Amino acid sequence: MSAHPHGCTCFIIPPKMLRTLAEQTADASERDCLLDAAEISAHLRGQRSVAPVVLGITAGVRDEKSRHVYDAQSKSTLPGKLARGEGGKPVTDNAVNQAYDGAGATYDFYREVLQRHSIDGKGLRIDSTVHYQTRFNNAFWNGQQMVYGDGDGKLFLGFTGALDVIAHELTHGVTQYAVPGGLVYEDQSGALNESISDVFGCVAKQWTLKQNVEQADWLIGAGILAPSVGKALRSMADPGNQALTWSGDDQPKTMAGYLEHGDVHTNSGIPNHAFYAAAIALKGNAWDKAAPIWYKALGLLTPNATFADMARATAESAALLYGAGSPERRAVQAAWKLVGVT
Ligand SMILES: [Zn+2]
Structure with missing residues (x-):
């Protein structure tokens, strides 16, 4: 085994x-x-x-x-x-x-x-x-x-x-x-591990509610906090926006805010936002294209995968699913560029 x-x-x-x-x-x-x-x-x-x-x-x-x-x-x-x-x-x-x-x-x-x-x-x-x-x-x-x-x-x-x-x-x-061998739960591979959970957690909810990328709130954990604490744990649409989440939300949205040795739940804001940007660019439902691209990429990762590895893996899986010259692959590449990973 x-x-x-x-x-x-x-x-x-x-x-x-x-x-x-x-x-x-x-x-x-x-x-x-x-x-x-x-x-x-x-x-x-x-x-x-x-x-x-x-x-x-x-x-x-x-x-x-x-x-x-x-x-x-x-x-x-x-x-x-x-x-x-x-x-x-x-x-x-x-x-x-x-x-x-x-x-x-x-x-x-x-x-x-x-x-x-x-x-x-x-x-x-x-x-x-x-x-x-x-x-x-x-x-x-x-x-x-x-x-x-x-x-x-x-x-x-x-x-x-x-x-x-x-x-x-x-x-x-x-x-x-x-992911072959799993993803080590620290540093960038740990933040990726967290982000992957946010991505599929969020899309599973959107799929169940039949919400397209415009209708979805892109929040994680809405409803589990008392209003005195906040509205949600994280926002994939706008990581670190405390008005949308809670007063201690310190997630960076791009590599400019990357925290060296930061908590895995903090730096995950960067790959989270890349997924959001790709899903918005691909329009419609996040489960139609963006989620299958991210899912297929999991098999291309290694235990210590970095954000750049995930950017390469998602571009490769978009090429496998839609073609090397496809608008889907270009949208994925643009999303990682937007968050400063590539
Ligand atoms: Zn988690």
Whole structure:
């Protein structure tokens, strides 16, 4: 069995954001809640994550959804108690149903738009755990499954209701398998890893809502923050525009603002904006051309890929899909030039 050494434990809320909010809050219990989440997130991120061990017969591709949602019952043991399996009726616990539906919508997006069978491309079952710990302010992919906290209800309103958040996290799983050897979760390859999750998280939401590139809000995490914190985590249309996101948004939009050794969630603004620019130039729906071009590029990357490598890979995949002299390839090249990568 091939190893996937560069899977990640990847959180939707960067520990840095949790610490920033902790500094700003006057409520001691709220501050503890934020700092606990930051500490737990940093601790878990340091653990080695491994790809799932697939037991039994692995030959062939299973072309059906297989979702299992578990309840951690406010503890940290994974996966917890099974709350709803594939085909099971909705239960009274809304978080369970939201995690189930979000995993389903993400699966459908990959299956119908990109012809990919689940996270590993072979029909891997999608496991999710809800109610992880108490008032836990984060959601993450741990290399094997999705895990959701409930949020504190004051600053973070919950994570299971936002499809882009769910698709973002599950895409970390896709990247782990689709990029040969995975993408190292630091520096430019880490920022690319984050950006790829934002790209497909955002497009999965647009596809589900049937929004074209003009109608879409291009925000990541809209709806998970209390209005006192902000409107979203990030904007692909205008990275770093705090009026659209929140007061600590420090994402650069172009290489002029690139932060040497910056957080992977920060420099990801640059490739995010390149995708946005390409999608806008290609018009219509982002899932028709831009997303397939980005998706095909994943197979052309290596674990330490840089932004320039992604620019080359997307130009190459546009050429493979539409022709070397195609307007699609030129639009992709122009987008990377716009953000200063090429
Ligand atoms: Zn992420």
